[in-house]
Amino acid sequence: MASENQIVVLDGATARTGTGCMHGISWFVAKLGSTLAGLAADLDASLPSTLMTSIQAVADQHRATCDLLHPGTPSAVVALLRLNETVLEYLVLGDVTVIIDTADGLQVVADDRVDRTARAEREEADRYPFGSAEKQAALLRMKHAELAARNTPGGYWVAAADPTAARYAITGKIPLDTIRRVAVLTDGAARLVALFKLMDWPDVLELLDQHGPTELIRRVRAFEAADPSCMRWARNKRSDDATAVYAV
Template identity: 35%
Template sequence: MRTELISEPGDPARPNEDFAALALPASGQGGTLVVLDGVTPPPDGYGCLHSVPWFCTRLGGALTELSLSHRDLTLPEVLSRAILRTAEAHATTCDLSHPRTPQATVVLARWARDVVEYLILSDSALLAEAPDGTVTALLDDRLTRLPRARLATDAIVDATVRNKEGGFFTAAADPSVAERAVAGELPRAAVRALTALTDGATRWTERFHEGDWADLFTFVRKEGAAALVERVRVLETADREQGAHPGRGKAHDDATAVYVEL
């Protein structure tokens, strides 16, 4: 099995708000991957004593443990329990009802001998490659379908549509959001490899148009996950003022890519 994982902050002076994990059970049967993209909080506060990396570390750790040790749970059930566990860790000290309480996008995949399960919440991405090379993009595209969403900053989007009906959803403190995730399963024989990416890495396709999802997958398989992030950084730097590719919000974003051949 070949696996690769890279997670790089957009700004070396700021902590990385992404989380990534790859785990294989002691039985040697199957495995799981977790990728989170923490939502950067506003400068005027968000009702919590803890940082977004603190939140993502705890939520990501709970997702990793629960998806491995509780195979009887569906992935939405795993996400629900992980959100509840994380919320309980700071419910007595923080205002979890604040609309910008720490939160994250989620990609969760779990594979066994016969099946590959997946779950996506918000705008991180999971790509699945079939044995014949066909690449399927498993996405939660609600954010991209919002008017002006791809050109708006987080602050503008948050004010109206985050975690609201008709908008889009992230994992925060409400376990019921797991029901909003895009979830399903594929036959194990139909999946040769997986790539999970935060939107800092999907910029290669979604912002800079270097190729489609299949091209991105091929690039990662041939050149490596680190090469993908390096290429994104080159493109970001070349268009620092966002004249050619506007609407990025941050000139450089945290970027995470996980690749696994099953």
């Protein structure tokens, strides 16, 4: 979602297990995104408090029908950027990347805490080709290990049912007069850098500037298609949801 003074990007977590929720991931992401965008219009509210209030509001909408204490309760990563008078405020919670090109250089804001969890299970899953029974079993073990570390001290933090997760978001402010351009990429869109190692962040900004987000995602899809077994570039999904936003 984008408006004149804000960008909101959410990416729902893959559900490999039960969720305890009758609505599903898409419902959760849609509700949280719209709520967050609306509340972020209040420039006097900090971004963490805005996210906290949004998580609470969505939780209240399905608390009576769903088990919000279920370890697999729907969750999403969040990036929120807001123009507030003379500064650009940003918030990142989960594995989404914000790239800010400033007069002082490139600032990349990324939350890699999830990648530090379930390492043994992740490495085991990487040994098997996508679609194999061994891969599926390993991915399930990895998911359980990740969920055990989700929204816990020493683990990683995402927007789910507990609003206190917002306190662990990465936040900052940058003077507007120093900013040249900004990009927000979900992990699926960031694969050219983070997974395939075929570009760096300045390359990504130039690609977005010259050809836009559609071309970035087209290139991601081309490399994914060239490795259907996921063995050249080890990954948990053959093709991941990809969202890219570019603003100048």
